[in-house]
Every structure is written in C-alpha cells, then in structure tokens.
Amino acid sequence: MxxxxxxxxxxxxxxxxxxxxxxxxxxxxxxxxxxxxxxxxxxxxxxxxxxxxxxxxxxxxxxxxxxxxxxxxxxxxxxxxxxxxxxxxxxxxDGAPTSYHPHDFLGKSLAINRIDNGIAIRKNSSLTLTEKISAFEKWRDSGWTAPAGYSVSWQNVIAQDDAGRPCVFASGPNKGYFGSLTALKNGLLGAVAGECQVANQLDxxxxxxxxxxxxxxxxxxxxxxxxxxxxxxxxxxxxxxxxxxxxxxxxxxxxxxxxxxxxxxxxxxxxxxxxxxxxxxxxxxxxxxxxxxxxxxxxxxxxxxxxxxxxxxxxxxxxxxxxxxxxxxxxxxxxxxxxx
Incomplete structure (x- = not known):
C-alpha cells in the first residue's frame, strides 16, 4: 500500500x-x-x-x-x-552537550552526532569523507585554524568561548565535548548560562x-x-x-x-x-x-x-x-x- x-x-x-x-x-x-x-x-x-x-x-x-x-x-x-x-x-x-566531540568525528563511541552534521568543512572541489576527517583534525590540532584551501564553518551550531573559538567543556560531566547551540534560548545570561552557554540551550x-x-x-x-x-x-x-x-x-x-x-x-x-x-x-x-x-x-x-x-x-x-x-x-x- x-x-x-x-x-x-x-x-x-x-x-x-x-x-x-x-x-x-x-x-x-x-x-x-x-x-x-x-x-x-x-x-x-x-x-x-x-x-x-x-x-x-x-x-x-x-x-x-x-x-x-x-x-x-x-x-x-x-x-x-x-x-x-x-x-x-x-x-x-543540537543543544545536547553530548552532540559533538572533537575526538569522535563519526559519533561511534562518545558523541550522538557526526561532526560533519554540525560543522561544514569545504574546499573548492568535492571532498571525500577521509579528506573531511583529515581537514577537521588539522583544524582541531592547530588551535582552530583552517588548513590552506579549506573553510570550516561552525558558528551557528557550536558555542563560542570568550576568545571567539569553538567552546570545549573543560570540566564536569560534559568534559571534552563541544558546546552545542539551539536557535531557541532559555533566557539565561552570564554565569547562570554555564560553561559553553549550556544552560541557555534547549537540551x-x-x-x-x-x-x-x-x-x-x-x-x-x-x-x-x-x-x-x-x-x-x-x-x-x-x-x-x-x-x-x-x-x-x-x-x-x-x-x-x-x-x-x-x-x-x-x-x-x-x-x-x-x-x-x-x-x-x-x-x-x-x-x-x-x-x-x-x-x-x-x-x-x-x-x-x-x-x-x-x-x-x-x-x-x-x-x-x-x-x-x-x-x-x-x-x-x-x-x-x-x-x-
């Protein structure tokens, strides 16, 4: 039918x-x-x-x-x-603090989502998955500088730290994960919003x-x-x-x-x-x-x-x-x- x-x-x-x-x-x-x-x-x-x-x-x-x-x-x-x-x-x-982990690109062991579902990794030509992972790791390991010839867009999905870089939880139950954003907010600001603005997002x-x-x-x-x-x-x-x-x-x-x-x-x-x-x-x-x-x-x-x-x-x-x-x-x- x-x-x-x-x-x-x-x-x-x-x-x-x-x-x-x-x-x-x-x-x-x-x-x-x-x-x-x-x-x-x-x-x-x-x-x-x-x-x-x-x-x-x-x-x-x-x-x-x-x-x-x-x-x-x-x-x-x-x-x-x-x-x-x-x-x-x-x-x-998105909004769940366990969505994305910088050391689990494919979401196989730590994260509940894949990195490339939240972070856009682009080059002039189409990329294979292997190339995406390699470019992401270079970006991560360089302190968030995109490799030559690549662009990395993350700002609408990943939270920023005070320096404008991707925010990674430094402590607590979400240590090591990226902070993840939602369009709808809980109306919390400053310290009340928590590390990576976690409490201001819809989990x-x-x-x-x-x-x-x-x-x-x-x-x-x-x-x-x-x-x-x-x-x-x-x-x-x-x-x-x-x-x-x-x-x-x-x-x-x-x-x-x-x-x-x-x-x-x-x-x-x-x-x-x-x-x-x-x-x-x-x-x-x-x-x-x-x-x-x-x-x-x-x-x-x-x-x-x-x-x-x-x-x-x-x-x-x-x-x-x-x-x-x-x-x-x-x-x-x-x-x-x-x-x-």
Missing part, C-alpha cells in the same frame, strides 16, 4: 474514528475572508461526536515535496488556526521540539516562528506530544524532531549514546502529524523551557481556542491530515 494511503487509513483508526470528506467547499471563512477550501469530518466512535477540520489553505514545500496545510476546527475563529504537515521525522540532537535529549527548516518553508508563510508551540501525533499509536519550535536550519527536510520528541512519539525510553543510537530515533518511513500554533512563542511563556511547562501551555491554548485539550487539538489535526 502506498504510504500516503496507509496514513489516511491510520488517521481514521488511531482514535477509533471514521473519516469522510464533507464537501468540496466549506462555509467557514478563512483569514483572507474567502471560504475555506474544503472540510474533513471524523467521527469519534466511542463518543459519537464529530471532529471536523476546515482546511483554509494548502501550500507546497517545493524542495521537499510536502504539503503544508493551514486549518482549524470547523466553527472556530481564525485565532484557532494551526499550520500542519504529515511527514516522517528525522532526529535532531534536545529532554525537550520535545521540532526544527523549522528551509527559507521557503510554507510554515513560515503561515506565521510559524522559533519558539511557537507545537503538537505532534503518532497516528499509529494515538500518542500526542506537546513541543516547541526549538531550532532552525536550511535544507529540504520539513520533518525533524528532537531526541525527546521522537522518543516520546515512538514510545522509547533509552537515551542514545552514539550516532547509531540516535539514528534509530528517526521515524523512518512512518509519518507523524505535526501541527504548529503560529504566534504562540510568548503565549504564557515560562523559561527555562521544560517538558512540563510546554505541555501546560499547549493544553491551555487548546482549551482557550475551543479544542478542549491537547488531545482534542491532536484529533482535529489528524482529521486535517486526511489526504496528505
């Missing part, structure tokens, strides 16, 4: 729901004042209550070939809009988050920004998880979740210790439903971010907007995913 057809079946079964397309157009008015394009109806068979999604607009993420959909529960105001997509989720480790081993990737990502056109709230759903298990947009990046992948998010969605509890372990937290060919709540970055914000305060904020927003709860919001997002 084709993956998208498989998802459509799952979107009806995960909550014991049956789905149908209600009409080609829906009377609900969009943000632009135009009628919503269409509506999907799901019926919760345990309660008999309909769960209806009004689709306001679809946009294509051309580079990654995904569709991003703006929708909301039928009858709710535009303030209840969410921007959602259906996609597998790769795993993101994505423990904070559920997604990555907002790509300059042309339609999520941005629908108002999504770093720090906005998110609800993610595994339609196969019915597990929903509250999260935030915790990081940004380029590239053509729309679906990328933190270690904590993917672990929760997949029902796993064992933290990765190597890159191979982290790769097992990719959802592979299994689609997840992800709904972003645009404009919620400062809604009831509490920092430092924790799993608990993120979950409380998402649930409060869902209640205020008429979804009842995070689970109710997830059910509507699932209905909205019909056909994606």
């Amino acid at each position: 084709h993956l998208r057809s498989y998802f459509t079946v799952l979107s009806c079964l995960a909550f014991l729901m049956s789905c149908q397309k209600s009409s080609d157009t829906d009377p609900t008015v969009s943000m632009t004042g135009q009628p919503a394009k269409r509506a999907y109806v799901a019926v919760n068979e345990s309660s008999g209550e309909p769960v209806q999604c009004s689709v306001i607009k679809d946009e294509s993420f051309i580079v990654g070939h995904e569709t991003v959909r703006l929708g909301r529960s039928k009858g709710l105001p535009a303030s209840a809009n969410f921007a959602m997509f259906v996609s597998p989720l790769a795993v993101n480790t 994505q081993r423990f904070i559920p988050a997604i990555v907002l990737r790509g300059d042309t990502n339609p999520l941005k056109g629908f108002g999504a920004r770093t720090g906005d709230l998110v609800v993610a759903l595994n339609p196969a298990s019915g597990k929903s998880v509250a999260a935030v947009i915790g990081d940004t990046g380029d590239g053509d992948r729309i679906g990328e979740g933190s270690v904590a998010l993917n672990m929760a969605l997949l029902g796993k509890t064992l933290q990765p210790k190597t890159y191979a372990d982290a790769l097992k937290l990719d959802t592979g060919h299994t689609d997840m439903v992800v709904a972003v709540l645009p404009g919620t970055a400062t809604y009831n914000r509490v920092r430092p971010y924790t799993t608990a305060n993120i979950a409380e904020r998402v649930n409060s927003w869902a209640k205020e907007q008429g979804y009842g709860s995070t689970a109710g919001l997830a059910r509507v997002a699932q209905a909205c995913g019909t056909g994606l």
Whole structure:
C-alpha cells in the first residue's frame, strides 16, 4: 500500500474514528475572508461526536515535496488556526552537550552526532569523507585554524568561548565535548548560562521540539516562528506530544524532531549514546502529524523551557481556542491530515 494511503487509513483508526470528506467547499471563512477550501469530518466512535477540520489553505514545500496545510476546527475563529504537515521525522540532537566531540568525528563511541552534521568543512572541489576527517583534525590540532584551501564553518551550531573559538567543556560531566547551540534560548545570561552557554540551550535529549527548516518553508508563510508551540501525533499509536519550535536550519527536510520528541512519539525510553543510537530515533518511513500554533512563542511563556511547562501551555491554548485539550487539538489535526 502506498504510504500516503496507509496514513489516511491510520488517521481514521488511531482514535477509533471514521473519516469522510464533507464537501468540496466549506462555509467557514478563512483569514483572507474567502471560504475555506474544503472540510474533513471524523467521527469519534466511542463518543459519537464529530471532529471536523476546515482546511483554509494548502501550500507546497517545493524542495521537499510536502504539503503544508493551514486549518482549524470547523466553527472556530481564525485565532484557532494551526499550520500542519504529515511527514516522517528525522532526529535532531543540537543543544545536547553530548552532540559533538572533537575526538569522535563519526559519533561511534562518545558523541550522538557526526561532526560533519554540525560543522561544514569545504574546499573548492568535492571532498571525500577521509579528506573531511583529515581537514577537521588539522583544524582541531592547530588551535582552530583552517588548513590552506579549506573553510570550516561552525558558528551557528557550536558555542563560542570568550576568545571567539569553538567552546570545549573543560570540566564536569560534559568534559571534552563541544558546546552545542539551539536557535531557541532559555533566557539565561552570564554565569547562570554555564560553561559553553549550556544552560541557555534547549537540551534536545529532554525537550520535545521540532526544527523549522528551509527559507521557503510554507510554515513560515503561515506565521510559524522559533519558539511557537507545537503538537505532534503518532497516528499509529494515538500518542500526542506537546513541543516547541526549538531550532532552525536550511535544507529540504520539513520533518525533524528532537531526541525527546521522537522518543516520546515512538514510545522509547533509552537515551542514545552514539550516532547509531540516535539514528534509530528517526521515524523512518512512518509519518507523524505535526501541527504548529503560529504566534504562540510568548503565549504564557515560562523559561527555562521544560517538558512540563510546554505541555501546560499547549493544553491551555487548546482549551482557550475551543479544542478542549491537547488531545482534542491532536484529533482535529489528524482529521486535517486526511489526504496528505
């Protein structure tokens, strides 16, 4: 069975729901004042209550070939809009202090990520992996001076020390690792932020988050920004998880979740210790439903971010907007995913 057809079946079964397309157009008015394009109806068979999604607009993420959909529960105001997509989720480790280690380029024994996933090593001509490793080691061993003919870009992923060089933990449980950054910060400065600014980052081993990737990502056109709230759903298990947009990046992948998010969605509890372990937290060919709540970055914000305060904020927003709860919001997002 084709993956998208498989998802459509799952979107009806995960909550014991049956789905149908209600009409080609829906009377609900969009943000632009135009009628919503269409509506999907799901019926919760345990309660008999309909769960209806009004689709306001679809946009294509051309580079990654995904569709991003703006929708909301039928009858709710535009303030209840969410921007959602259906996609597998790769795993993101940035912000975890064990992400990158200068003596474990491939993440085989110490780090949970590869150096070349966080540090760009370039030359005029294409490089083999062996050449990348050699250039990196020369850069490392020279005190962070790039070898002749090479460029090394690290500033957006690796923390800086006071001298503007890559920050390597000198003590404590993370001794020897690079400090790793996230776009979303905990609002901590100075000594409180800790060595390599570690406490000011989202440790994505423990904070559920997604990555907002790509300059042309339609999520941005629908108002999504770093720090906005998110609800993610595994339609196969019915597990929903509250999260935030915790990081940004380029590239053509729309679906990328933190270690904590993917672990929760997949029902796993064992933290990765190597890159191979982290790769097992990719959802592979299994689609997840992800709904972003645009404009919620400062809604009831509490920092430092924790799993608990993120979950409380998402649930409060869902209640205020008429979804009842995070689970109710997830059910509507699932209905909205019909056909994606």
